[in-house]
Amino acid sequence: MSELLIRGGRVIDPSRGTDGVADLYIKDGRIExxxxxxxxxxxxxxxxxAGKVVAPGLxxxxxxxxxxxxxxxxxxxxxxxxxxxxxxxxxxAMPNTDPVTDSQATVGFVLRQSxxxxxxxxxxxxxxxxxxxxxxxxxxxxMVQAGAVAVSDDGKPVATSHLMRTALEYARTFxxxxxxxxxxxxxxxxxxxxxxxxxxRLGLKGIPSAAEEIMVARDIIxxxxxxxxxxxxxxxxxxxxxxIRWAKSKGLKVTAEATPHHFTLTHERCLxxxxxxxxxxxxxxxxxxxxxxxxxxxGTIDCIASDHAPHHYDxxxxxxxxxxxxxxxxxxxxxLALRELVEPGLLSLPDLIARMSTVPARIFHLPGGTLxxxxxxDVVVFDATRRWAVRRDDLHSKSTNSPFLGETLVGQAxxxxxxxxxxxxxxxxPVS
Amino acid sequence: xxxxELGKDLVGLEYLSAEQILLILDTAEPFKEVSxxxxxxxxxxxxxxxxxxxxxxxxxxxxxxxxxxxxxxADTVNVATSGSSVSKGETLxxxxxxxxxxxxxxxxxxxxxxxxxxxxxxxxxxxxxxxxDGRHEHPTxxxxxxxxxxxxxxxxxxxxxxxxxxxxxxxxxxxxxxxLLKLGAEVAICGPATLIPREFAELGVRIFPxxxxxxxxxxxxxxLRLQLERMSxxxxxxxxxxxxxxGVTRERLAKAGREVVILHPGPMNRGVEIDSDVAxxxxxxxxxxxxxxxxxxxxxxxxxxxxxxxxxxAPADDR
Numbered sequence: 127m128s129e130l131l132i133r134g135g136r137v138i139d140p141s142r143g144t145d146g147v148a149d150l151y152i153k154d155g156r157i158e159x160x161x162x163x164x165x166x167x168x169x170x171x172x173x174x175x176a177g178k179v180v181a182p183g184l185x186x187x188x189x190x191x192x193x194x195x196x197x198x199x200x201x202x203x204x205x206x207x208x209x210x211x212x213x214x215x216x217x218x219a220m221p222n223t224d225p226v227t228d229s230q231a232t233v234g235f236v237l238r239q240s241x242x243x244x245x246x247x248x249x250x251x252x253x254x255x256x257x258x259x260x261x262x263x264x265x266x267x268x269m270v271q272a273g274a275v276a277v278s279d280d281g282k283p284v285a286t287s288h289l290m291r292t293a294l295e296y297a298r299t300f301x302x303x304x305x306x307x308x309x310x311x312x313x314x315x316x317x318x319x320x321x322x323x324x325x326x327r328l329g330l331k332g333i334p335s336a337a338e339e340i341m342v343a344r345d346i347i348x349x350x351x352x353x354x355x356x357x358x359x360x361x362x363x364x365x366x367x368x369x370i371r372w373a374k375s376k377g378l379k380v381t382a383e384a385t386p387h388h389f390t391l392t393h394e395r396c397l398x399x400x401x402x403x404x405x406x407x408x409x410x411x412x413x414x415x416x417x418x419x420x421x422x423x424x425g426t427i428d429c430i431a432s433d434h435a436p437h438h439y440d441x442x443x444x445x446x447x448x449x450x451x452x453x454x455x456x457x458x459x460x461x462l463a464l465r466e467l468v469e470p471g472l473l474s475l476p477d478l479i480a481r482m483s484t485v486p487a488r489i490f491h492l493p494g495g496t497l498x499x500x501x502x503x504d505v506v507v508f509d510a511t512r513r514w515a516v517r518r519d520d521l522h523s524k525s526t527n528s529p530f531l532g533e534t535l536v537g538q539a540x541x542x543x544x545x546x547x548x549x550x551x552x553x554x555x556p557v558s
Numbered sequence: 559x560x561x562x563e564l565g566k567d568l569v570g571l572e573y574l575s576a577e578q579i580l581l582i583l584d585t586a587e588p589f590k591e592v593s594x595x596x597x598x599x600x601x602x603x604x605x606x607x608x609x610x611x612x613x614x615x616x617x618x619x620x621x622x623x624x625x626x627x628x629x630x631x632a633d634t635v636n637v638a639t640s641g642s643s644v645s646k647g648e649t650l651x652x653x654x655x656x657x658x659x660x661x662x663x664x665x666x667x668x669x670x671x672x673x674x675x676x677x678x679x680x681x682x683x684x685x686x687x688x689x690x691d692g693r694h695e696h697p698t699x700x701x702x703x704x705x706x707x708x709x710x711x712x713x714x715x716x717x718x719x720x721x722x723x724x725x726x727x728x729x730x731x732x733x734x735x736x737x738l739l740k741l742g743a744e745v746a747i748c749g750p751a752t753l754i755p756r757e758f759a760e761l762g763v764r765i766f767p768x769x770x771x772x773x774x775x776x777x778x779x780x781x782l783r784l785q786l787e788r789m790s791x792x793x794x795x796x797x798x799x800x801x802x803x804x805g806v807t808r809e810r811l812a813k814a815g816r817e818v819v820i821l822h823p824g825p826m827n828r829g830v831e832i833d834s835d836v837a838x839x840x841x842x843x844x845x846x847x848x849x850x851x852x853x854x855x856x857x858x859x860x861x862x863x864x865x866x867x868x869x870x871x872a873p874a875d876d877r
Contacts, residue, residue: 323757327572329672329694329732399673444649445671447692 129153129167130546132507135175139182140480141496150180152503155546160497173541175507181479182495183215183246183504183542185486186456188280188305188359188383188431191248193239194232195224200436200524202239202248205456208434208523209246210550212456213539215504216247216487216494217434221258222281228253228264230272237273245549246542247504249275249492254293254304260285263292270300275490278305280359283341290345294354303357303381303490308341308366309333309407318447320393320408328396330446333408335363342366346373349380357489358382360433362407364417371426381489382421383431386455386462387529389418395529401442401449402529405435422481423472429486432459436525454523457516461535464510469536475510507541514538564861567679567686570695571736579740583705585857586850592629593852602860603632607662611653612638612689613669618824618848619689619699623666626855632664650674651681658682664862667691685862693727699823700733702854704741706847707778710819715742720772722806723782723831724753724793730823734780735763748772749782749804752793769804773811778819781806784831797830807833817841824848
């Protein structure tokens with residue numbers, strides 16, 4: 127297998143607490159050595175990384191790749207390519223496909239398509255309930271055997287307290303988290319944006335923050351009851367951050383993620399009825415955005431996840447009430463995090479890499495998130511200061527539903543390596 | 559100072575300046591007279607083609623627009639279709655583009671989705687006039703309410719107007735709130751807390767939990783229609799209780815000890831939000847609203863079609 131030396135970059139590895147200029151030597155798909163003046167085999171390919179950051183590949187534990195069932199919006203291959211272009215070496219695919227990923231066969235399908243694509247690794251997340259109907263538990267054991275790394279009914283909440291309790295208890299056997307989309311549907315149904323002044327002005331039905339917080343509270347209480355691991359998806363409100371802080375102070379097994387759009391945008395982005403500002407949970411208020419940022423800073427929110435949600439152009443090109451929720455996020459996540467969190471000094475670069483790689487790997491028990499000797503060579507090389515404009519034609523995802531089109535972001539992945547193999551190299555493709 | 563213009567579309571009063579609103583009100587004045595003539599027609603929009611695109615049932619707004627268009631000599635086509643564009647199978651933007659391909663000049667749109675008029679206006683070159691989009695705005699209704707208040711009081715600034723009832727689901731309420739605030743009125747909303755968006759307080763709108771307090775405070779009440787399905791969806795327990803607690807009745811008005819002018823955008827549920835002796839009483843301007851509706855819509859059509867403000871007989875600074 128090929129060998130590769132990444133020379134002279136700032137090598138940051140939060141898993142070992144290291145940060146300094148060094149060479150990274152990759153051999154036989156693994157990290158062979160990190161340091162200066164490494165003895166090389168003759169003829170090793172050398173990549174110059176001077177002025178750039180070399181880090182464990184980014185890991186996104188919350189994406190929607192739409193295959194099977196909605197291949198017009200995204201496939202596992204196009205999603206995995208989009209991930210690689212965004213600097214991600216591994217992602218976890220949510221099960222709300224058609225059919226739902228709720229059996230060992232459907233879990234196996236996702237893995238096979240991932241291997242066939244050969245870009246970022248795609249780990250399947252199995253459904254909590256058959257068909258995500260909120261009734262009968264799926265076969266966690268068989269799905270884990272087939273390669274599932276977590277269970278979730280994402281897109282919807284785990285329907286009842288009883289089902290959530292059962293799932294948390296049963297998941298303990300397999301040491302996997304139950305990832306929940308927190309939304310009290312009796313409060314949220316029909317809502318299309320955050321309930322507040324903007325919704326009142328636009329005449330759109332709002333989703334109150336309480337819809338999320340009630341479910342966060344339920345899940346925390348059930349984590350205490352069961353001892354299971356609750357992972358709270360895409361946290362969006364200041365009340366949720368407070369609840370998680372309280373849960374963590376009690377030592378409960380509760381982890382949480384937040385998306386780049388929730389730490390960047392507010393509900394005012396919905397003015398003008400732009401359907402690329404329609405997502406679930408909705409964009410909230412400035413105070414919520416600030417709480418999410420502070421939660422990421424102090425670790426109350428463990429990690430950043432994109433909730434990459436591709437939708438075909440036609441489905442977003444309609445009345446706000448009728449448009450689907452969500453935006454693509456894999457290729458803008460790093461640039462937003464650097465612009466919104468690192469540039470203003472909220473997070474150091476090593477802390478950001480922890481929240482986008484090391485920590486998500488740890489909470490979902492994934493390989494990666496480290497540059498330790500002998501670890502699989504999942505590596506990203508990125509420019510942390512380059513300013514670049516988000517252009518529709520430059521995105522690799524099959525869909526381009528992003529509120530950030532035309533914006534200038536800071537920092538961009540240049541080289542993405544999975545298992546020692548270069549899966550994305552920005553200099554390979556002509557800039558359009 | 560040059561005269562203000564309206565821009566391409568009329569989507570909502572939130573997006574207009576006080577000067578633009580006054581321009582429309584002043585332009586409506588001479589149009590009132592056209593409807594009083596034996597031959598109710600002026601040639602202002604001769605040769606212009608207008609489509610009335612109604613995705614939601616409407617009688618009075620559609621007829622009012624149609625009269626306004628005909629009295630301005632425009633050629634009009636009515637397209638009425640129930641349900642949203644999505645359930646119909648053709649998207650809103652395709653419907654509009656097909657109409658535009660027939661070289662129309664203006665679209666008057668009524669649609670159940672908030673934002674539909676804005677959406678359309680951003681995608682076609684024709685002028686778009688919002689005749690009610692979801693619970694967002696109904697700007698010509700807001701304008702005719704302003705004109706009716708100005709007729710009655712001679713001014714808008716400083717007036718105290720309470721909007722009563724189902725503000726949450728009301729596009730009429732939103733257009734009234736913006737129009738009144740921009741012209742310097744004091745605005746209050748009143749109704750069951752389940753139907754009152756508290757957020758409007760951030761705009762400087764007063765909130766009265768009891769109808770008695772609103773009546774005591776107000777110079778005029780704009781009484782909204784209570785959609786009867788609000789009961790089945792759990793916002794209010796019963797129509798009977800609604801009338802008992804929030805109904806605008808002669809007894810409640812009598813306690814004010816002075817005249818409180820009554821507006822209602824129609825159609826009325828007599829005996830629910832408003833009693834008949836109030837609706838038909840001396841303080842009611844409900845039928846003047848309907849008459850003014852035609853003049854306001856003529857003014858809007860005329861101005862958007864590029865009509866010059868010189869049509870006005872009274873300059874704006876007389877007010």
